[in-house]
Amino acid sequence: MNRLYHVPLSPFCRKVRLTLAEKKIEVELVEERFWDPSPDFLRRNPAGKVPVLRMDTRVLSESQAICEYIEETVPAPPLMPRDVDGRFEVRRLCAWFDDKFHNEVTSKLLYERVNKKLMGQGYPDSKNVKFGSNRIKYHLDYMAWLLDQRRWLAGDVMTLADFTAAAHLSCLDYISDVDWNRHAVVKDWYAKIKSRPAFRPLLADQVPGFPQPAHYADLDF
Numbered sequence: 001m002n003r004l005y006h007v008p009l010s011p012f013c014r015k016v017r018l019t020l021a022e023k024k025i026e027v028e029l030v031e032e033r034f035w036d037p038s039p040d041f042l043r044r045n046p047a048g049k050v051p052v053l054r055m056d057t058r059v060l061s062e063s064q065a066i067c068e069y070i071e072e073t074v075p076a077p078p079l080m081p082r083d084v085d086g087r088f089e090v091r092r093l094c095a096w097f098d099d100k101f102h103n104e105v106t107s108k109l110l111y112e113r114v115n116k117k118l119m120g121q122g123y124p125d126s127k128n129v130k131f132g133s134n135r136i137k138y139h140l141d142y143m144a145w146l147l148d149q150r151r152w153l154a155g156d157v158m159t160l161a162d163f164t165a166a167a168h169l170s171c172l173d174y175i176s177d178v179d180w181n182r183h184a185v186v187k188d189w190y191a192k193i194k195s196r197p198a199f200r201p202l203l204a205d206q207v208p209g210f211p212q213p214a215h216y217a218d219l220d221f
Contacts, residue, residue, distance in 0.1 A: 005032040005041065005052040008205040009114055009174060011106055012063035012098065013051040014167035019067045019160065020053075021198035023074045027053075035119045064094055067160055079160040090154045093161035097168050101139050106168050108132025109177045114210055136172070137182065144183035152189070166193040170202055176213045180221060187221070195219050 004020070004027045006013035020027050032041055037048045045052045045061040053060040060066045071080050080087050109132040112124035143165065146153050154161040169190060172178050180187040193199060203217040215221050 002027040002056075003030055003054040004028070005030050005044070005054075006050050007031060007034065008207055009110060009171045009210075010050055011102065011110075011164075011168040011171050014170060014202055015063050015098075015160075015164050016051045016053060016066050016070075017201065018163040018167060018198050019070050019079060021201065022077060022079065022163070022196070023070060025070070025074060064091075064098065067163075071160070079158075079163065081155065081157070081159065086155055086159075090159045090161045093154050094164045097161075097164045101165075101168055104135040105132045105139060106171065108135070110171050110175065113175050113177075114207070117209065118207075133177070136177070137179075140179070140182050140186055143186050143189070147183075147185045147189055158193075162189075162193060166190065166199075170194075170199075174205070174207070174212065174216055175210065176215075191219065191221070 002020075002025060004013070004016060006017070006029055008031070017027075017029075032038075032050050032052070034041075034048055034050045041052070042048055044054070044059050047061065049061065051061070051063055051066065053066050060069055067079070071078070080090055108128040112128050112132070116122055116124060143153065150156060152158050152162050153165055169178055180190070194203070206212065
C-alpha cells in the first residue's frame with residue numbers, strides 16, 4: 001500500500017494529495033508531526049519535512065519532485081503539457097506559489113494562525129499577519145490577470161500549476177483568509193477545482209481546535 005506522510009493543512013502535502021487523487025492512485029494517509037519528528041520519519045527523510053511518499057519500494061520527498069515523478073510514471077491523466085514551453089510555464093507557476101506565495105502569504109497567515117498553536121510556539125505575530133493579508137491581494141490580482149488571458153493558470157488545460165495554487169489557497173480558505181469577491185474569475189477558477197473528485201478528501205479535512213468555516217466545503221461557496 002502506498003503511504004503518504006503529511007499534515008492536513010500543508011499546501012505541499014495537499015499538492016501531492018491532489019496529484020495522487022487525480023491519477024487515481026490509492027494512498028494511505030499518515031499524519032506526521034514534522035516539528036517533533038520520530039526517528040523512523042527522519043530515516044525516511046533526513047530533512048524532517050513533509051510530504052514523504054512511500055510508493056512501492058521507493059521513498060520520495062519534496063512536493064514538486066514527487067508530483068513530477070508521479071506524472072512521469074503515471075502519465076494519464078496528464079498534469080504537464082507535452083510542449084517544452086508549456087512545461088516551463090507550469091514549473092514557473094509552481095515555483096511562484098511554492099516559493100513567492102508561500103513566503104509572502106502562506107507562511108504569514110496559515111503558519112501564524114494555525115501552525116504556531118499546533119507547535120506550542122505562542123501567539124500570532126500581528127506584523128506578519130498584516131503583511132500576509134496585504135500581499136495576498138497582489139497574488140489574487142496576478143491570478144486574475146492570468147485567468148483573463150487563459151482558461152487555466154498556465155494555459156488552456158488544467159495542470160499541476162492549478163493544483164499548486166489551489167493547495168495553498170485551500171489551506172488559507174480553511175481559516176477564511178481568502179477574499180473570493182475580489183475577482184470573479186479567480187472565484188470561478190477555484191470553484192472548478194473545488195468541484196473535482198480529487199478535491200473531495202481535502203474538503204473533509206478537520207484540524208482539531210480549528211473548525212471548518214461554513215463555506216469551506218460548500219461547492220457554491
